[in-house]
Amino acid sequence: MKTFQTTCCIAGGGPAGVMLGYLLARQGVPVMVLEKHADFFRDFRGDTVHPSTLEIMYELGLLEDFLKLPHQELTSVGALIGGYRVEAANFKHLATHCKFIALMPQWDFLNFLSERARRFPGFDLRMQHEVVGLIHEAGNIAGVEARTPEGAVEIRADLVVGCDGRHSTTREEAGLEVQEFGVPIDVLWFRISRKSGDPGQVLGNVNYGKMLILINRGDYFQGGLIIRKGSFEDIQRDGLDAFRETIARIAPYLGDRVNELHDWDQIKLLTVQINRLRCWHRPGLLCIGDAAHAMSPAGGVGINLAIQDAVATANLLAEPLRERRVTEALLARVQQRREFPTRVTQMMQVNAHKAFVRVFKNSGPLPVPWQLKVIAHAPGLQRVMGHVVGVGIRPEHVAGARKGAWDQPWSLRKAAVHAGAAIGAVVATLRALRG
Numbered sequence: 001m002k003t004f005q006t007t008c009c010i011a012g013g014g015p016a017g018v019m020l021g022y023l024l025a026r027q028g029v030p031v032m033v034l035e036k037h038a039d040f041f042r043d044f045r046g047d048t049v050h051p052s053t054l055e056i057m058y059e060l061g062l063l064e065d066f067l068k069l070p071h072q073e074l075t076s077v078g079a080l081i082g083g084y085r086v087e088a089a090n091f092k093h094l095a096t097h098c099k100f101i102a103l104m105p106q107w108d109f110l111n112f113l114s115e116r117a118r119r120f121p122g123f124d125l126r127m128q129h130e131v132v133g134l135i136h137e138a139g140n141i142a143g144v145e146a147r148t149p150e151g152a153v154e155i156r157a158d159l160v161v162g163c164d165g166r167h168s169t170t171r172e173e174a175g176l177e178v179q180e181f182g183v184p185i186d187v188l189w190f191r192i193s194r195k196s197g198d199p200g201q202v203l204g205n206v207n208y209g210k211m212l213i214l215i216n217r218g219d220y221f222q223g224g225l226i227i228r229k230g231s232f233e234d235i236q237r238d239g240l241d242a243f244r245e246t247i248a249r250i251a252p253y254l255g256d257r258v259n260e261l262h263d264w265d266q267i268k269l270l271t272v273q274i275n276r277l278r279c280w281h282r283p284g285l286l287c288i289g290d291a292a293h294a295m296s297p298a299g300g301v302g303i304n305l306a307i308q309d310a311v312a313t314a315n316l317l318a319e320p321l322r323e324r325r326v327t328e329a330l331l332a333r334v335q336q337r338r339e340f341p342t343r344v345t346q347m348m349q350v351n352a353h354k355a356f357v358r359v360f361k362n363s364g365p366l367p368v369p370w371q372l373k374v375i376a377h378a379p380g381l382q383r384v385m386g387h388v389v390g391v392g393i394r395p396e397h398v399a400g401a402r403k404g405a406w407d408q409p410w411s412l413r414k415a416a417v418h419a420g421a422a423i424g425a426v427v428a429t430l431r432a433l434r435g
């Protein structure tokens with residue numbers, strides 16, 4: 001078996017792994033990122049690059065080139081609920097450089113970031129390297145074993161970071177305890193063509209006991225039908241005609257194209273989980289991103305949370321890694337920093353799932369819940385939601401990089417905008433409750 005040596009070995013080349021690899025290599029830390037697939041080109045990776053991630057790209061001086069890649073800009077996120085259009089989150093007032101979500105296929109994002117990372121001498125991305133085990137030595141994790149087309153290899157490192165997602169091998173091999181939070185939904189993922197007159201920015205279509213997410217990818221929609229967990233077999237038994245009818249009923253403008261779906265092979269089941277490790281580390285190993293806390297697609301925030309984890313990890317560990325003095329206490333500091341935002345975000349996702357279950361129960365036309373009417377009449381609330389979704393809880397900044405927009409001192413204008421939003425939210429809530 002061939003043996004390689006590096007300072008930090010990252011298992012998994014998703015958003016968390018590639019961003020962490022970039023950040024560590026930028027700070028002069030030799031790093032090896034192992035990705036089990038041959039490329040980043042997979043359909044179900046999540047496409048939302050939020051204002052917080054774009055801000056990090058700005059801080060790294062990458063934003064201008066990044067935005068030259070084909071993408072769509074979402075300045076607000078809305079849904080058609082029971083035929084009623086609700087703008088749930090508005091990003092136009094965020095204190096960030098980009099006041100929008102960039103919708104970009106994740107393979108473009110990962111290709112861009114890894115190509116830029118390769119410019120640092122310490123960055124080594126190895127595709128088709130699947131981590132299959134950990135090397136244990138005197139109570140420490142001292143590296144990984146990986147399967148490659150050329151045979152098995154051993155990679156020894158001062159630190160292994162598990163960024164290998166929801167089905168993490170590293171966390172399982174390390175015996176880290178996982179807390180599961182029951183999830184009542186799964187997603188059926190498919191493509192359907194898009195025409196110029198179709199709604200551009202409507203992401204959610206909710207009606208007749210069903211929820212359909214449509215992500216605009218230019219000439220096609222990436223569709224996601226949210227279904228009750230475990231119900232895919234029943235849906236298949238009812239047949240493709242019934243499936244097509246469901247789509248056309250929720251989004252009538254797709255009625256002339258649903259026949260594009262003619263084989264169940266075009267429809268992929270994506271299982272959804274929410275879970276969290278009690279402890280994210282062992283001596284020599286740290287898990288971040290979905291490996292530490294699997295996120296649901298609700299709110300489309302998982303990628304950004306994974307990236308925030310990567311930034312916090314690099315901020316806390318780059319120097320100790322360079323000086324070869326990483327201790328478990330330092331790994332614990334990453335968990336301490338990132339656990340709070342993770343808990344809050346997962347709690348919001350669990351609550352969103354409860355609302356999804358209420359939708360499943362009503363197979364007729366959906367009455368619009370009063371809460372949504374409040375949001376629809378409250379630009380202030382939409383801005384608050386824009387902050388929660390677009391920036392998130394405890395946004396991270398790249399240490400030693402140029403300052404992002406929200407690092408600027410509080411100005412009178414900014415304070416007035418926030419106060420206005422709060423007053424607007426209260427007034428609109430009272431108005432909606434009275435009406």
Ligand SMILES: Cc1cc2nc3c(=O)[nH]c(=O)nc-3n(C[C@H](O)[C@H](O)[C@H](O)COP(=O)(O)OP(=O)(O)OC[C@H]3O[C@@H](n4cnc5c(N)ncnc54)[C@H](O)[C@@H]3O)c2cc1C
Nearest residue numbers: 012014015016036046131165289290297300301302303306
């Ligand atoms: C159906 C669905 C839709 C979603 N949509 C969105 C969305 O639109 N926006 C959003 O922000 N979030 C979305 N999420 C959540 C989001 O996908 C995750 O939170 C995010 O991808 C986590 O990033 P990560 O880098 O931690 O892990 P991942 O993105 O899962 O990346 C892990 C990487 O590790 C690799 N890997 C796995 N095992 C090994 C191994 N043993 N050896 C080497 N490599 C390995 C994988 O191939 C992968 O490249 C969605 C989730 C689901 C389930």
